Amino acid sequence: MSNTNNDQIESEGDERFSIKFLGTGNAAGVPVRGCSCTVCIKATANKDLRRESCCAVIEFGEQRILLDAGVFDLKYRFPENSLTAILLTHFHPDHVQGLFPFRWGGNDSIDTYAPNDKEGCGDLYKNPGVLNFYTLIAFDHFYIGEVLITPVPLTHSKITLGFCFEHRNVKVAYLTDTVGLPKKTEAFLRYWKPDVMVIDCAFPPQEIRPRNHNDINMVLKAYEEFKPKQMLLTHIGHKLDQWLNEYEQKLPEGISVVRDNEIYVF
Amino acid sequence: MSNTNNDQIESEGDERFSIKFLGTGNAAGVPVRGCSCTVCIKATANKDLRRESCCAVIEFGEQRILLDAGVFDLKYRFPENSLTAILLTHFHPDHVQGLFPFRWGGNDSIDTYAPNDKEGCGDLYKNPGVLNFYTLIAFDHFYIGEVLITPVPLTHSKITLGFCFEHRNVKVAYLTDTVGLPKKTEAFLRYWKPDVMVIDCAFPPQEIRPRNHNDINMVLKAYEEFKPKQMLLTHIGHKLDQWLNEYEQKLPEGISVVRDNEIYVF
Numbered sequence: 022m023s024n025t026n027n028d029q030i031e032s033e034g035d036e037r038f039s040i041k042f043l044g045t046g047n048a049a050g051v052p053v054r055g056c057s058c059t060v061c062i063k064a065t066a067n068k069d070l071r072r073e074s075c076c077a078v079i080e081f082g083e084q085r086i087l088l089d090a091g092v093f094d095l096k097y098r099f100p101e102n103s104l105t106a107i108l109l110t111h112f113h114p115d116h117v118q119g120l121f122p123f124r125w126g127g128n129d130s131i132d133t134y135a136p137n138d139k140e141g142c143g144d145l146y147k148n149p150g151v152l153n154f155y156t157l158i159a160f161d162h163f164y165i166g167e168v169l170i171t172p173v174p175l176t177h178s179k180i181t182l183g184f185c186f187e188h189r190n191v192k193v194a195y196l197t198d199t200v201g202l203p204k205k206t207e208a209f210l211r212y213w214k215p216d217v218m219v220i221d222c223a224f225p226p227q228e229i230r231p232r233n234h235n236d237i238n239m240v241l242k243a244y245e246e247f248k249p250k251q252m253l254l255t256h257i258g259h260k261l262d263q264w265l266n267e268y269e270q271k272l273p274e275g276i277s278v279v280r281d282n283e284i285y286v287f
Numbered sequence: 288m289s290n291t292n293n294d295q296i297e298s299e300g301d302e303r304f305s306i307k308f309l310g311t312g313n314a315a316g317v318p319v320r321g322c323s324c325t326v327c328i329k330a331t332a333n334k335d336l337r338r339e340s341c342c343a344v345i346e347f348g349e350q351r352i353l354l355d356a357g358v359f360d361l362k363y364r365f366p367e368n369s370l371t372a373i374l375l376t377h378f379h380p381d382h383v384q385g386l387f388p389f390r391w392g393g394n395d396s397i398d399t400y401a402p403n404d405k406e407g408c409g410d411l412y413k414n415p416g417v418l419n420f421y422t423l424i425a426f427d428h429f430y431i432g433e434v435l436i437t438p439v440p441l442t443h444s445k446i447t448l449g450f451c452f453e454h455r456n457v458k459v460a461y462l463t464d465t466v467g468l469p470k471k472t473e474a475f476l477r478y479w480k481p482d483v484m485v486i487d488c489a490f491p492p493q494e495i496r497p498r499n500h501n502d503i504n505m506v507l508k509a510y511e512e513f514k515p516k517q518m519l520l521t522h523i524g525h526k527l528d529q530w531l532n533e534y535e536q537k538l539p540e541g542i543s544v545v546r547d548n549e550i551y552v553f
Contacts, residue, residue, distance in 0.1 A: 052362070053391065054391070054392025056392060065363070074388065093359040096318070101320070101321030111411075112409065114387040121314075122315065122384070124342065125319065126320025127321030134519060142409045144379065144408075201534055241382065
């Protein structure tokens with residue numbers, strides 16, 4: 022499992038399973054408007070330090086799956102017929118906002134898998150454009166190409182699913198947004214044994230259990246519990262970035278904090 | 288009334304009334320994803336030819352009002368305490384999408400005036416962040432600084448208001464999104480006599496009356512009817528841009544097609 026930030030592995034036909042993180046920030050992103058903390062001031066000046074809202078693209082063979090849509094330049098990144106499917110964890114705006122303009126262009130029809138949330142977001146259901154919505158049921162697994170995908174419920178303020186990907190001998194769980202995990206999902210993960218866990222971590226260690234998103238204490242507990250070979254933290258807030266500047270090196274070796282545009286190959 | 292694309296008039300304290308158009312495109316914007324028309328190919332290559340979704344900023348004296356929020360970089364454009372207010376014409380995503388990330392930062396509270404649309408868009412009402420919502424009633428005028436603002440109903444697929452601004456001796460009507468105008472709004476405009484009409488024009492001339500947005504035929508009719516000194520077209524789609532490449536010079540002298548980042552001073 023390696024981490025690279027060049028685009029070579031994106032060439033069509035690479036048989037390995039990769040995730041490129043297009044956005045690793047929370048809803049506010051980094052920098053936060055009006056914030057004068059060191060992290061936000063540096064990110065305002067240096068685009069490489071910014072965090073857009075959550076969005077990733079998974080590639081294997083000639084398949085390309087968009088995982089959430091928090092970034093705004095999707096129409097430039099994914100021209101017609103370049104996406105096999107879209108997976109949505111939930112309908113909070115920071116995870117779907119990039120679809121508002123994207124849906125209106127192209128003659129393709131993109132299968133878009135989402136939780137059973139009747140409310141959706143804005144008029145995405147009413148005016149889907151190129152999006153062809155399918156509703157997912159927790160633990161009802163399905164295939165895209167040769168990847169087996171199991172949606173698992175998460176604990177959040179809106180109906181939310183994580184996705185467990187199994188590709189050849191590699192198991193990758195993508196678990197955001199969530200604070201802790203529902204018991205059924207914990208049981209599934211204990212049985213399934215993920216090699217890699219990508220997990221929501223918005224906050225530095227908190228004195229009381231946070232709402233809606235994990236803090237460092239909670240992801241450390243999950244790391245001990247599930248013992249993945251690699252844990253990748255995403256949905257980062259600027260206060261966690263401040264904390265990481267001081268303490269990142271004290272995290273266990275298997276835990277990494279992802280940056281926008283990093284690619285992980287498994 | 289002059290048109291400039293430099294930022295000099297944005298210095299604080301300029302007593303003139305100005306509109307800077309941050310976005311002049313329709314919901315798809317220009318380029319449209321996957322489109323290989325000449326307009327879209329050129330706009331993909333040249334950022335100056337792109338059109339973001341509708342958004343403008345009005346300035347007079349030290350007041351600065353954001354008018355819709357179709358662009359995505361608002362947190363960089365408008366730091367804390369830089370906006371007096373936000374006016375929303377309606378809650379379609381292409382007019383509010385920039386508020387999703389923007390609302391989460393800053394310690395200011397921004398008065399945000401919007402139509403009486405109980406649905407809103409996404410979770411903007413539930414989680415307003417810095418936005419302090421006020422509901423507007425058509426024809427119930429109000430002041431921001433010394434500018435008198437009269438909201439007027441428009442004809443669209445969602446509850447929509449245009450805004451008639453009166454600043455010293457200049458009257459500017461901002462009328463998007465709309466297809467034609469309701470009779471009450473026509474009557475108001477005949478009485479009020481706008482000097483400048485900014486109006487929705489998404490399409491080239493159509494054989495049948497378009498849905499939701501004006502075409503060139505309809506804005507020509509409005510130009511004859513209300514005889515503004517200046518008419519500015521916005522909410523442009525790529526097919527209208529194609530048509531304009533051939534026929535723009537045949538439009539009456541008082542009609543201009545606005546581009547992103549152009550500033551008009553009245």
